[in-house]
Amino acid sequence: MTPELRQLIDTALQHLPADGGGGCPPEKALAMAEYVVSENINYAVEIGVYKGRSFFPTALAQQSIGGQVIGIDPYLKSSARENDLTPEMKVVVNNIIDAWDTVDSYISNMRRIALWGLGNNAMLLRETSEVAVKYLPDGIGMLHIDGNHDIEFVAKDILYYLPKIKNNGLIIMDDTDWDSVRSCLPLLAAQCKLESEHGTWQVWRKA
Known part of the structure; x- marks a missing residue:
C-alpha cells in the first residue's frame, strides 16, 4: 500500500467514527485494503455496511487499482435486530438499533461515495443479503461478512x-468472538482454510 493510500484511509476513518453499532478498528480496515492492493482483488463484497468503517477503506483501495466493492445492507431496523444473545446483551443491542437513524446512514454513505469520487468503485445495494446474492456475478475476490450475527443469518x-x-x-469473518458466529465457522472450514486470526475477526481462504 502506498503512503498516499494509507493517508486517504486514515483521513476517511476520521470522518467515520466508531460507535456501539459498528466500529471496524483501523488495523482491520487497513488489512482489508492491503489485501485488495497486494492481491489485486478488483471485485469485493461486504455484507453489513452500517456507517462504512470498513466499506470506504476497501472502496479507496479499489479506486487505486480500478476495481469495485459492493456493499449490501437493507438499512432496516427489523433486519438488524438479533436474538442469539444473552438477555443483557439483547437490551444493549436493541437500544443501539432503536437510536439508529437508518435513513441518515444510507444517505450519508451515498453522499460520501459521490463526494469522495468513488462512483466507479463503490456501490450500495439496499437489500438483504439473501435477496442481493441473486443479482451478484460470480468471481468475488474478497467477501466481508458482518451482517446480522444470529446463527440463521x-x-x-x-x-x-x-x-x-x-x-x-x-x-x-467479523466478530468471531461471538458464540453465534463461531458456531457457523465449520461451514467455512468445509471449503476454506483459516489463514489468520485477529482476536475478534478472522481471514479465511477458499481452497
Missing part, C-alpha cells in the same frame, strides 16, 4: 455466498 451468508467466491478468494 450468518449461516445463510456463508452458504449463499461461498459458491460465488473465486478459488483462492478471501472471506473476512
Whole structure:
C-alpha cells in the first residue's frame, strides 16, 4: 500500500467514527485494503455496511487499482435486530438499533461515495443479503461478512455466498468472538482454510 493510500484511509476513518453499532478498528480496515492492493482483488463484497468503517477503506483501495466493492445492507431496523444473545446483551443491542437513524446512514454513505469520487468503485445495494446474492456475478475476490450475527443469518451468508467466491478468494469473518458466529465457522472450514486470526475477526481462504 502506498503512503498516499494509507493517508486517504486514515483521513476517511476520521470522518467515520466508531460507535456501539459498528466500529471496524483501523488495523482491520487497513488489512482489508492491503489485501485488495497486494492481491489485486478488483471485485469485493461486504455484507453489513452500517456507517462504512470498513466499506470506504476497501472502496479507496479499489479506486487505486480500478476495481469495485459492493456493499449490501437493507438499512432496516427489523433486519438488524438479533436474538442469539444473552438477555443483557439483547437490551444493549436493541437500544443501539432503536437510536439508529437508518435513513441518515444510507444517505450519508451515498453522499460520501459521490463526494469522495468513488462512483466507479463503490456501490450500495439496499437489500438483504439473501435477496442481493441473486443479482451478484460470480468471481468475488474478497467477501466481508458482518451482517446480522444470529446463527440463521450468518449461516445463510456463508452458504449463499461461498459458491460465488473465486478459488483462492478471501472471506473476512467479523466478530468471531461471538458464540453465534463461531458456531457457523465449520461451514467455512468445509471449503476454506483459516489463514489468520485477529482476536475478534478472522481471514479465511477458499481452497
